[in-house]
Amino acid sequence: MNDNMSNAKPQPLVVAYDLAKTFDVSAPWLNRVIERKPRQLLNAVDGVSFEIERGKTLALVGESGCGKSTVARLLVGLYEPTRGGLTFDGQDAHAAFKSADAQKMRQRIQMIFQDPYASLNPRWTVDDIIGEPLKEHGLISDAEELKARVAELLKSVGLSPLDMVKYPHQFSGGQRQRISIARALATAPEFLVCDEPTSALDVSVQAQVLNIMKDLQRERGLTYLFISHNLAVVRHVSDQVGVMYLGRLVELADKHTLFGNPQHPYTKMLLDAIPKMHDTGRARTPVQGEVPNPLNPPTGCTFHPRCPQATDICRAERPALRDFKGIKIACHAVV
Amino acid sequence: MSLLQVKNLVVEFPSRHGTLRALDDISFDIAPGEILGVVGESGAGKSLTGAAIIGLLEPPGRVAGGQILLEGQRIDHLNNDQMRHIRGRKIGAIFQDPLTSLNPLYSIGRQLTETILAHLPVTPQEARQRAIQLLKDTGISAAEERIDHYPHQFSGGMRQRVVIALALAAEPQLIVADEPTTALDVSIQAQIISLLKKVCKDRGAAVMLITHDMGVIAETCDRVAVLYAGRVAEIGPVHQVINHPAHPYTAGLMASIPDMDSDRERLNQIDGAMPRLNAIPQGCAFNPRCPKAFDRCRQERPDLVQAGANMAACWLHDGSGA
Numbered sequence: 001m002n003d004n005m006s007n008a009k010p011q012p013l014v015v016a017y018d019l020a021k022t023f024d025v026s027a028p029w030l031n032r033v034i035e036r037k038p039r040q041l042l043n044a045v046d047g048v049s050f051e052i053e054r055g056k057t058l059a060l061v062g063e064s065g066c067g068k069s070t071v072a073r074l075l076v077g078l079y080e081p082t083r084g085g086l087t088f089d090g091q092d093a094h095a096a097f098k099s100a101d102a103q104k105m106r107q108r109i110q111m112i113f114q115d116p117y118a119s120l121n122p123r124w125t126v127d128d129i130i131g132e133p134l135k136e137h138g139l140i141s142d143a144e145e146l147k148a149r150v151a152e153l154l155k156s157v158g159l160s161p162l163d164m165v166k167y168p169h170q171f172s173g174g175q176r177q178r179i180s181i182a183r184a185l186a187t188a189p190e191f192l193v194c195d196e197p198t199s200a201l202d203v204s205v206q207a208q209v210l211n212i213m214k215d216l217q218r219e220r221g222l223t224y225l226f227i228s229h230n231l232a233v234v235r236h237v238s239d240q241v242g243v244m245y246l247g248r249l250v251e252l253a254d255k256h257t258l259f260g261n262p263q264h265p266y267t268k269m270l271l272d273a274i275p276k277m278h279d280t281g282r283a284r285t286p287v288q289g290e291v292p293n294p295l296n297p298p299t300g301c302t303f304h305p306r307c308p309q310a311t312d313i314c315r316a317e318r319p320a321l322r323d324f325k326g327i328k329i330a331c332h333a334v335v
Numbered sequence: 336m337s338l339l340q341v342k343n344l345v346v347e348f349p350s351r352h353g354t355l356r357a358l359d360d361i362s363f364d365i366a367p368g369e370i371l372g373v374v375g376e377s378g379a380g381k382s383l384t385g386a387a388i389i390g391l392l393e394p395p396g397r398v399a400g401g402q403i404l405l406e407g408q409r410i411d412h413l414n415n416d417q418m419r420h421i422r423g424r425k426i427g428a429i430f431q432d433p434l435t436s437l438n439p440l441y442s443i444g445r446q447l448t449e450t451i452l453a454h455l456p457v458t459p460q461e462a463r464q465r466a467i468q469l470l471k472d473t474g475i476s477a478a479e480e481r482i483d484h485y486p487h488q489f490s491g492g493m494r495q496r497v498v499i500a501l502a503l504a505a506e507p508q509l510i511v512a513d514e515p516t517t518a519l520d521v522s523i524q525a526q527i528i529s530l531l532k533k534v535c536k537d538r539g540a541a542v543m544l545i546t547h548d549m550g551v552i553a554e555t556c557d558r559v560a561v562l563y564a565g566r567v568a569e570i571g572p573v574h575q576v577i578n579h580p581a582h583p584y585t586a587g588l589m590a591s592i593p594d595m596d597s598d599r600e601r602l603n604q605i606d607g608a609m610p611r612l613n614a615i616p617q618g619c620a621f622n623p624r625c626p627k628a629f630d631r632c633r634q635e636r637p638d639l640v641q642a643g644a645n646m647a648a649c650w651l652h653d654g655s656g657a
Contacts, residue, residue: 277592
């Protein structure tokens with residue numbers, strides 16, 4: 001069902017090539033001079049490349065601090081990449097963000113944030129929140145028309161048009177996240193970047209939000225980048241999955257291959273670490289060790305201190321992401 | 336005899352707009368060495384149950400009815416001083432966020448020895464030896480060195496290990512663990528859960544594990560209680576509750592969790608949300624969301640009845656029980 005890897009592939013909607021973002025986390029200038037501390041750079045994202053076809057979902061998974069959210073922010077233009085770039089529908093997105101056409105590009109790429117308690121202005125009513133992007137982008141100026149459009153958006157996420165006059169605090173977490181989705185959909189975007197959209201929600205509510213996201217994708221042909229640390233959720237929503245570790249992609253494969261036949265030792269470890277619901281009392285294989293400090297990453301393959309298959313070459317040389325049996329993988333041990 | 340018995344516990348919050356009943360008639364018990372899971376969605380009353388047991392209800396919340404018995408002794412009406420001797424010594428507590436449960440200004444060694452000295456008749460030297468041993472038992476390498484480090488020098492997973500060591504310091508018989516792994520990554524979560532299981536088993540301590548993660552419950556617990564809107568909806572052996580849920584809420588909850596082993600286009604969803612405390616529906620609190628609700632559910636509130644191997648608060652099992 002997934003022939004992303006075949007030769008006759010259509011033009012992908014989103015192409016990220018060698019995306020990198022480095023943050024300067026040095027001590028203040030005076031401390032550096034007095035304490036003779038060097039500049040310190042943090043490679044949050046270090047050369048990530050992927051493609052997403054129109055109407056498909058790419059999920060990025062990984063533990064805290066692996067750079068998932070930084071990738072999301074790079075894609076919507078909240079950060080400027082240090083290296084590499086993003087092509088959206090054949091156009092250089094970051095050049096577009098800086099040009100006079102920035103508004104046009106922003107209309108087409110929207111984002112849903114993790115915490116619906118923090119991402120909605122508590123002093124605005126719902127129609128202000130959802131109507132703002134419509135006004136900001138000059139899509140609708142007529143007040144009546146605006147109301148009608150907001151009502152329509154609310155209905156599309158399963159809320160009532162009567163909710164328009166309410167404030168965010170009058171809604172539950174799941175309803176707030178639906179308001180965020182309605183706001184993101186206001187400009188009729190083609191590409192939605194969803195940064196942990198359900199991790200602040202309870203499971204029964206999470207199911208509601210995931211179902212709405214899937215329905216909307218089917219109806220409108222939306223393309224998603226879905227970021228999550230929950231592998232079961234990722235398995236449910238995605239077509240392709242990228243596994244990140246310390247700012248780099250270590251494995252990129254279609255969903256069925258990745259979950260059915262994981263190749264990278266880190267992917268295997270993550271999959272083993274998931275508690276199995278119907279297998280009560282089964283002990284998980286705990287992953288050894290922890291994610292290293294990204295300020296001082298290990299040499300070679302950054303995963304080698306935790307890897308059961310690590311050899312000398314892993315300690316010395318960083319593996320590049322390469323094609324292997326239809327997937328992409330960065331590992332010396334997989335041949 | 337049960338180690339902990341909770342009988343008809345009611346917790347209320349008086350407010351300007353009337354009294355809110357956050358826990359309504361909760362009963363369960365925990366046997367020595369047993370791991371009881373408590374699950375439910377946000378606001379179901381999981382953490383409040385834990386807080387009531389360790390005597391840390393935030394005012395104006397108060398126990399308005401029922402009893403909590405530890406080894407047959409009532410502990411719900413003790414004053415602060417008396418409760419201090421029980422907390423730590425008989426009941427240890429582990430909270431969600433390891434950074435806020437450790438004092439950032441004291442080394443972890445000082446925090447551990449303080450707890451040990453407060454509860455056990457040992458000298459400071461012995462206390463320090465004990466603290467080092469506890470850190471070793473919880474899997475902290477180079478414990479002799481790390482004991483003098485401060486909380487910020489530990490990673491999240493390591494901090495949670497320190498918190499577990501702290502909870503075990505005075506050898507309590509019961510540990511109340513409130514979402515001990517929620518703030519951690521999956522890979523670290525597995526380490527902490529297996530550690531918690533092991534150290535409690537070695538010491539024969541019982542655990543009340545509060546979490547919203549069914550996966551964690553499935554692999555850890557002996558029995559599980561499912562809470563909904565301040566009441567126990569279902570309680571029973573973990574395998575039974577997960578694979579043969581008796582209460583429609585439990586069944587819906589299980590079906591809404593994305594599964595690693597099946598491909599479904601849509602997840603099963605429970606429409607609506609849990610009611611607010613000031614608007615708990617009449618009859619069964621779950622009836623507006625329940626696909627199987629009938630007239631009786633809208634009028635009378637069900638109590639726990641036998642439903643197969645489980646106990647469920649549902650009229651579907653009334654009379655047909657056992």
